[in-house]
Amino acid sequence: MEYVIEMLNIRKEFPGIVANDNITVQLKKGEIHALLGENGAGKSTLMNVLFGLYQPEAGEIRVKGEKVNITNPNIANDLGIGMVHQHFMLVEPFTVTQNIILGSEPKGAFGSINIKKAEKEIQEISDRYGLKVDPTAKISEISVGMQQRVEILKTLYRGAEVLIFDEPTAVLTPQEIHELMDIMRSLVREGKSIILITHKLKEIMEVCDRCTVIRKGQGIGTVEVKDSNPDELASLMVGREVNFKTEKKPANPKEVVLHIENLFVQDARKVDLVKGLNLDVRAGEIVGIAGVDGNGQSELIEAITGLTKSRSGKITLKEKNITNMSPRNVTKSGLGHIPQDRHKYGLVLDYPIGANMVLQTYYQKPYSKVSVLNYKEIYDKAKELIKEYDVRTPSEFTPARALSGGNQQKAIIGREIDRSPELLIAAQPTRGLDVGAIEFIHSKLIEERDKGRAVLLVSFELDEIMNVSDRIAVMFDGKIVANVKPEETNEQELGLLMAGSTINEAGDSSDVK
Amino acid sequence: MTSNNRLFGILVPIISVLLGLIVGAFIMVISGHNPIEGYIALWNGAFYDAFTIGETIRRITPLILTGLAIAFAFRTGLFNIGAEGQVIVGWLAAVWIGLVVDAPMIIHLPLAVLAGALAGGLWGFIPGLLKAKLGVHEVIVTIMMNYIAMFVSNEIVRSVLTDHNTSTEKIAATASLGSEWLQALTFYSRLHYGILIALFAAVVMWFIIDRTTVGYELKAVGFNRHASKYAGMNVSKNIILSMVISGAFAGLAGVMEGLGTYGNVSVISGFTNLGFDGIAVALLGANNPLGVILAAILFGVLKEGAGEMPSAGVPTELVDIIIAIIIFFVASSYIIRWALTRFKKEGK
Numbered sequence: 001m002e003y004v005i006e007m008l009n010i011r012k013e014f015p016g017i018v019a020n021d022n023i024t025v026q027l028k029k030g031e032i033h034a035l036l037g038e039n040g041a042g043k044s045t046l047m048n049v050l051f052g053l054y055q056p057e058a059g060e061i062r063v064k065g066e067k068v069n070i071t072n073p074n075i076a077n078d079l080g081i082g083m084v085h086q087h088f089m090l091v092e093p094f095t096v097t098q099n100i101i102l103g104s105e106p107k108g109a110f111g112s113i114n115i116k117k118a119e120k121e122i123q124e125i126s127d128r129y130g131l132k133v134d135p136t137a138k139i140s141e142i143s144v145g146m147q148q149r150v151e152i153l154k155t156l157y158r159g160a161e162v163l164i165f166d167e168p169t170a171v172l173t174p175q176e177i178h179e180l181m182d183i184m185r186s187l188v189r190e191g192k193s194i195i196l197i198t199h200k201l202k203e204i205m206e207v208c209d210r211c212t213v214i215r216k217g218q219g220i221g222t223v224e225v226k227d228s229n230p231d232e233l234a235s236l237m238v239g240r241e242v243n244f245k246t247e248k249k250p251a252n253p254k255e256v257v258l259h260i261e262n263l264f265v266q267d268a269r270k271v272d273l274v275k276g277l278n279l280d281v282r283a284g285e286i287v288g289i290a291g292v293d294g295n296g297q298s299e300l301i302e303a304i305t306g307l308t309k310s311r312s313g314k315i316t317l318k319e320k321n322i323t324n325m326s327p328r329n330v331t332k333s334g335l336g337h338i339p340q341d342r343h344k345y346g347l348v349l350d351y352p353i354g355a356n357m358v359l360q361t362y363y364q365k366p367y368s369k370v371s372v373l374n375y376k377e378i379y380d381k382a383k384e385l386i387k388e389y390d391v392r393t394p395s396e397f398t399p400a401r402a403l404s405g406g407n408q409q410k411a412i413i414g415r416e417i418d419r420s421p422e423l424l425i426a427a428q429p430t431r432g433l434d435v436g437a438i439e440f441i442h443s444k445l446i447e448e449r450d451k452g453r454a455v456l457l458v459s460f461e462l463d464e465i466m467n468v469s470d471r472i473a474v475m476f477d478g479k480i481v482a483n484v485k486p487e488e489t490n491e492q493e494l495g496l497l498m499a500g501s502t503i504n505e506a507g508d509s510s511d512v513k
Numbered sequence: 514m515t516s517n518n519r520l521f522g523i524l525v526p527i528i529s530v531l532l533g534l535i536v537g538a539f540i541m542v543i544s545g546h547n548p549i550e551g552y553i554a555l556w557n558g559a560f561y562d563a564f565t566i567g568e569t570i571r572r573i574t575p576l577i578l579t580g581l582a583i584a585f586a587f588r589t590g591l592f593n594i595g596a597e598g599q600v601i602v603g604w605l606a607a608v609w610i611g612l613v614v615d616a617p618m619i620i621h622l623p624l625a626v627l628a629g630a631l632a633g634g635l636w637g638f639i640p641g642l643l644k645a646k647l648g649v650h651e652v653i654v655t656i657m658m659n660y661i662a663m664f665v666s667n668e669i670v671r672s673v674l675t676d677h678n679t680s681t682e683k684i685a686a687t688a689s690l691g692s693e694w695l696q697a698l699t700f701y702s703r704l705h706y707g708i709l710i711a712l713f714a715a716v717v718m719w720f721i722i723d724r725t726t727v728g729y730e731l732k733a734v735g736f737n738r739h740a741s742k743y744a745g746m747n748v749s750k751n752i753i754l755s756m757v758i759s760g761a762f763a764g765l766a767g768v769m770e771g772l773g774t775y776g777n778v779s780v781i782s783g784f785t786n787l788g789f790d791g792i793a794v795a796l797l798g799a800n801n802p803l804g805v806i807l808a809a810i811l812f813g814v815l816k817e818g819a820g821e822m823p824s825a826g827v828p829t830e831l832v833d834i835i836i837a838i839i840i841f842f843v844a845s846s847y848i849i850r851w852a853l854t855r856f857k858k859e860g861k
Contacts, residue, residue, distance in 0.1 A: 307742060328745025337743070345743040350736040355729070359744040363726045371726045 002065070004029045004193050005050070005081070005162055010059035012045055016394065019045040020056070023219035025195075025212045027162065032184055032194045034204040034225070036237050037214035038434040040392065040404035043197045046214070047164050051083055052076045082155025086166045088147050092140040096133055097122055100154045125156050129186050145176035152183065156192075163187065164195045169203060170432050173293075181207045199237070199434035201230040215239055238436045246439075248446045251470035253282035257454035258304070258423050263313030265299040272311070273299040275478035281423065286445060286455040288469030288486075290462065292498050296478040297458050298340065301427050304456075305337050306330040318422050331360050336421030338412055340428045340458070346412045347400045354382030354396035357415050389414035390440065406437035413444055424448055427458045442468050462491050476500050524853060525846045526797055526804075530811065532849075533839035540834060541827060551827040558821025559814040565821075567699025570708055571774055573813030575600070577711040578766035579791025580798055580805035581718050582633075586759040587800045588722055590735025593756065595640060595655025596763035597788025598662030599633035601781075603764025604771040605666045606632035608778040611684030611771070612674065621687040626710070626768050633764015634757040636662060641756030645749035651756065659784065667780045680779035690773040705773035714762060715802040721758065722802075731755050763788060793840050812836065 005027040012020040019042045027033050037043045048054045050061065052070040061068055063079050070076050076083075090099050101118045108114035122135040131149045139147060148168060155163055165184075169177045184194055184207055196208060204211050204225060211228070213220040213236045220236055234242040258281040265274035273296040281287045291297055302308035304315055306327040315323045317333050325333070339345035347356050358367045358378050366377040382396040389410045393403050400408060409429065416424065426445060430438040445468060449455050459465050465472055466486050474482040474497040482497045538548035559569045579596045586593035593599075607629035614621055640654035674681045690705040698704075722728040734741045734751040742748050766787055771778055794812055798804030819832035842849065 305743070326745065326747075327743060331745050339743060344737070344739045346740065348733045348737045348740050351733065359733070359740070362729050368726045372724055373726060373729060 002029060003027060003062070004064060005195075006062040006065075007046065007050060008060050008062070010046060010049055010061075011057045012042075012049055012054055013057050018217050020049065020214075021217045021219075022059075023212075023214060023217075024222075025219075026222070027193050027195060028210075029193055030188050030191055031209040032188055032196055032207055034208040034211040035195055035197045035214065036199060036201075036204060036211050036233060038199060038237060038436055039406040041214045041237075042217040043214055044166065047083070047166065047195070047197060050076065050081065050164070077158055077160075080159060080161035081164065082158060082160025082162070083164045084148065084151045084155060084166065084168060086168070086170060088151055090139045090147055090150060092138075094139060095135070096137050096139065096142070096150050096153070097135040099139060099150060100135075100157050104158060122153060122157060125153060129156070129183060129190065131183060143176075145172055145179065148172070148176075148180070149183070152187075160192070162193045162195070164197065166197045167199075167432075168196070169198070169200060177203070201233050201435070204233060205230060213237055234435050237434070242435050242439060246442045246446065246467045248468075249450070251285045251449065253285040253470070254452065255283055256280045257283050257318055258456065259314075259316045259319075260304070261314040263300070263303060263315065264311040265296070265303045265308060266311050267299060273478055274303065274310075277313070277475075277479050279473060279480055281454040281456050283422075283454050284449055284452045285470045286449050286457055286468055288465040288472045289456065289458045289475050289480075290465045290472050290494055290498055291460075291475035293460050295475050295498075297427075297475055299478075300475075301337075301340070301425060301458060304330070304425065305335060328360075331419075334422035336416035336419055336424040338409075338416055338424070338426040338429045340431075342405070342408055342412055347408060349401040350399060352397045353386070353391070353393050353400045353403060353411055354379045356400050356411065357382040357385055357396075359415065361419065385411070385414040385418060389444075406433045409433060409437065409441065413441060417444065417448060421453065423454045423456065425456045425458070428460065429457070430459075430461070430464060438464075462494060465494075466491070474498055521850060521853060522799055525849050526799070526808070526843055528849050528853075529797075529839050529842035529846065532842050533835050536838045537831060537835035540831065546827045547825065550825040551822055551831070554821045554825035554827065555815070555818035555832070558818035560818075561821070562700065563698065564700040564702045565817070567695070567702030567704035569813055569817040571702065571704050572817045573809050574705075574707045574711045574773070575766035575769040575787050576790055576794055576809035576812050577806055578714055578762050578769065579787050580794030580809050581714055581802065582759045582762035582766070582788075583791045583795035584798065584800040584802070584805050585718055585722065585762060586755060587795060588735065589731040589751075589755040591641075591644075591752070591755055591759070592652050593637065593640075593655055593759045593763075594652050594792070595636060595658045595760070595788070596766070596791045597784050597786070598655070598659035599636040599760040599763035600767040600770075600785055600787045601659075601662040601666050602636045603629035603633040603767030605669060605767070605778050606764070607688075607768040607771040608681060608684055608776075609669075609674065611688030611776075612681060614688070615685070616687065618687040621685065622690070622772070625684070625688040625772055626690075626765070629768030629771065630761040630764045633767065634761040636764070637756035637758075637760020638753060641753035644756070645752040659788070663781060663784065666778070670778055670780050674778070681777045683776045684772060688772055689776060690769070691776070703774050705769075707769040707773040710765060711769065712806070714765060715806050718762070719802040727754070763791070766791070793836070796840065797843050811839075 003026045007023065007025045010020050010023045023046055025035065035043050045054065049056050052072045052075050055071065061070060068079060097115060097119045100122055106114045106118050119135040126133045131153060133146060133149050133153060168180060172180060188194060198204060208225045210222055211225050211233065212222040215237060260277060260279040263274055263277045264272055267273050277300060289297060299308060303310040306325050309324050314321065317335065320333055322330050322333050343349060355378065358381065361367055362373065366374060368374055379396050386393060386396055391407050391411045391414065393407060429441050445455055445457065457468055469486055472484050472486055472489065473480045474494065476498060477500065541548040541551050558565060560566055579600060582596045582599065583593055607625045610625040610628040614624060636658055640651045640658060643649040643654050644651045670681060671677055690707045692706050695704045696702065730746050730751050731754065734746060734748050738748050790812060794805055794808045798808035815832050815836055819829045822829055822832065
């Protein structure tokens with residue numbers, strides 16, 4: 001069997017750590033090859049070696065059987081290797097065509113750009129692989145999924161034979177993910193080869209032929225996907241058995257902790273997005289809010305946490321009125337909040353991870369006295385939380401930016417839970433995380449519930465809602481439209497409720513099925 | 514890795530300075546001057562005797578303060594181009610108090626110093642407020658505030674403090690930072706106690722930025738407003754406070770000139786450039802209080818020494834060229850870093 005790309009016994013060191021140790025990946029022509037590993041396992045490092053951004057300390061790379069020395073990305077391009085980055089590199093005000101030809105513009109007379117020729121060429125490529133991209137559309141006017149296809153087109157236009165996809169589904173909706181899978185299949189049908197970097201087992205099972213697993217920088221091995229299953233892949237990736245079904249005792253709900261009455265919240269454009277919402281969350285239960293993104297979930301959380309003012313209505317926390325209180329006072333009243341966007345809200349990325357651990361408590365004793373910070377106390381606390389919540393970081397002085405997403409999230413969760421809040425709001429707490437981290441976070445949420453705290457979980461992942469919640473509140477168009485028990489419902493029914501059907505309609509149609 | 518970074522942090526400015534001096538020497542050679550004589554004259558201009566040393570320190574003093582002002586704002590994510598205007602209002606306010614108040618020195622002097630700092634703080638408050646509440650970029654507002662400061666100060670000197678004169682009378686001795694002891698020590702240079710205020714201000718900046726909850730908040734807001742709001746900090750208050758503190762440092766630089774060097778305030782036809790030089794000082798000092806002091810010393814020495822260079826036939830403008838080259842190399846420190854890394858690798 002001929003391999004298009006072989007990376008043999010690759011080793012890459014950084015000061016203090018070995019990011020890749022003896023990893024071998026062999027890519028066959030016309031296959032989709034998954035590169036599976038937890039966050040921080042060394043997948044991206046390995047691909048950056050292939051792409052010429054890093055030089056390996058040991059090992060060799062072969063393209064079509066010939067040994068090559070890839071010292072910069074241009075060489076990788078010339079060898080027909082193209083990368084679809086997780087964060088798109090597109091010029092927003094430019095059209096699709098302008099973006100794609102950037103750097104290799106087809107020249108016309110007197111050095112002008114022959115844009116018509118390029119548009120035609122791009123249209124052809126788009127049609128061949130079923131990308132359905134309009135070459136004349138502006139980047140700023142097309143969806144994220146379309147922007148990703150432009151990135152794919154970019155590599156194809158430059159003659160890529162091997163495409164590397166770096167966590168491509170992280171930014172996509174379920175529908176877009178499905179379409180991307182189709183595109184990948186049509187790419188390999190046309191003779192391209194694909195490396196898919198991911199930690200999502202579902203995607204691997206669905207679309208990949210073979211899968212190479214990396215754990216903590218070590219190459220664990222390559223398996224045929226059709227002979228494997230998600231459980232095996234997960235345990236290979238994490239190095240132990242993984243529980244997909246979250247274990248928990250039945251809930252024991254007590255007094256109402258969070259009470260929301262007829263709440264209205266507007267967005268920046270003064271449009272009501274939460275429209276007369278009522279909700280109770282009791283001590284000792286996890287209430288999951290299910291709903292399609294954009295039905296007012298973010299605004300609801302912002303109103304509870306004090307980040308946005310509500311237009312009318314009432315929010316009480318342990319019978320204390322917290323409506324339109326400042327975030328600090330809400331926090332003091334007993335709220336812990338794992339925010340939806342950990343980079344924007346959860347952390348000051350340029351601060352050491354240790355300093356981030358006291359983001360809400362720095363002004364209190366023992367972290368400071370008469371406004372003078374006590375670094376020893378702060379970093380001792382940080383050390384303790386880092387240990388307890390298994391935050392993998394070189395030290396407590398490392399900038400938060402340098403940590404992987406999962407470890408950043410564990411740090412936030414440690415910080416929020418450590419304050420022993422009466423109410424814990426977890427918004428999309430596992431977005432972009434690998435199975436190991438997801439398992440850890442879910443178990444922490446359940447642990448808090450068992451301690452008698454109220455937990456409000458907001459998630460767009462139905463699996464997560466079904467697995468973790470004791471009660472599911474379905475949110476649609478700014479209101480809670482149904483309260484159901486996870487054991488008495490199914491994804492079908494929830495899906496219909498989330499789309500605005502009433503509980504009777506939803507119940508009927510899912511029964512018929 | 515961190516020790517490596519720290520080493521680079523020190524090496525880069527030093528190499529920049531050396532490169533600046535070397536390029537300056539080349540320019541002198543090309544323009545037909547003797548660089549050795551030129552630099553000896555520069556050295557003598559700054560360190561020849563007690564008098565020149567005194568004058569050099571006097572020149573360094575306000576540069577430390579404007580450098581701190583810019584560095585403080587930088588550290589909290591703001592770009593205070595308005596140090597120039599804050600210097601002018603600080604100068605005016607300090608002299609005003611120095612002229613009109615009649616009190617013993619123990620009250621009069623602190624009052625005048627404080628007035629200068631407050632005036633500078635007020636001049637920083639306005640752009641801070643506009644930024645925090647309306648999102649107006651502080652660079653634009655502070656540039657405008659510089660002109661307002663200059664023309665308002667000129668008008669007050671002409672119409673309020675004097676009867677259409679171009680400078681006020683000297684301030685009362687009770688408000689002066691001047692020191693007969695220091696003057697006697699330096700053959701009657703204009704050296705004054707202000708240098709102590711400047712050095713103390715550097716300690717204050719370090720303390721606020723690195724040791725207090727105020728600094729923790731200010732830096733957090735500068736790095737990430739959203740996370741700061743989430744954490745319960747008052748974002749608007751912190752933006753305003755940062756500009757006020759920065760302005761107060763710059764105001765103190767004006768105090769140095771008003772109560773120390775000149776003892777009065779005059780109508781000015783152009784900017785003092787203290788505020789603008791402060792940007793370069795902060796940059797060269799890597800926005801670190803100790804670095805700012807060292808950078809201000811370098812700038813003060815070069816500027817003071819330049820006065821002597823014409824005696825070697827070298828135009829003083831050359832010093833401005835050297836300073837510009839030094840800033841250029843610091844700003845493009847990437848090149849030096851790259852060269853250092855390269856050098857290190859090959860040395861292995």
